[in-house]
Amino acid sequence: MSKSRFATVALLLTALALPAAAQSQGNYDPAAVITAQKAALAKLSFMDGAWKGSAWTILPSGEKHVLTQTERVGPFLDGAVKVVEGRGYEADGKLAFNAFGTISYDPAKSAYTMHSYAMGYVGDYVLTPTADGFVWEISAGPMTIRYTATIKGGKWVEVGDRLVPGQEPVRFLEMNLERAGDTGWPAEGAVGP
Secondary structure, three states, X not given: OOHHHHHHHHHHHHHHHHXXXXXXXXXXXXXXXXXXXXXXXXXXXXXXXXXXXXXXXXXXXXXXXXXXXXXEEEEEHHHOEEEEEEEEEOOOOOEEEEEEEEEEEEOOOOEEEEEXXXXXXXXXXXXXXXXXXXXXXXXEOOEEEEEEEEEEOOEEEEEEEEEOOOOOOEEEEEEEEEEEEOOOOOOOOOOOO
């Protein structure tokens, strides 16, 4: 049997084995899982839309750096995943910061996860919804970076704090955004058949 034909047969057998493997672990019902994901992500629908405002961060030099910050947030996969993009602009309009993330929910673990890309870093972080926002953290050795967002009344306020055991929290970031409107992103503009 040629290598390419063997690879094709192996791929086909693997694909056929997946449903059997899923069934052997119980009666996996993708529709039920997707329904649970959609219900969990619907609780974060207050994030959806286009947002714009000011943000500041403390640079390693200790200087306070001010940007115009934008966020666009929308549902994807029919609401089973939330997609987020943040952009920070200098006063002259130059893009200075760009971050991208997805928020998902795992019904088996009853847990939300933010998968984030920013400034060359990539990671998965626990996201915890609150009554009017969310909190997510990054472990960095003995330090924890905590982001706390409050979103209500068309305003999104998010702060970032460095937490070191035995020391007072140090605020290094704050953004104050206002909802600029709806957005069809990211589902809008999909490639059709």
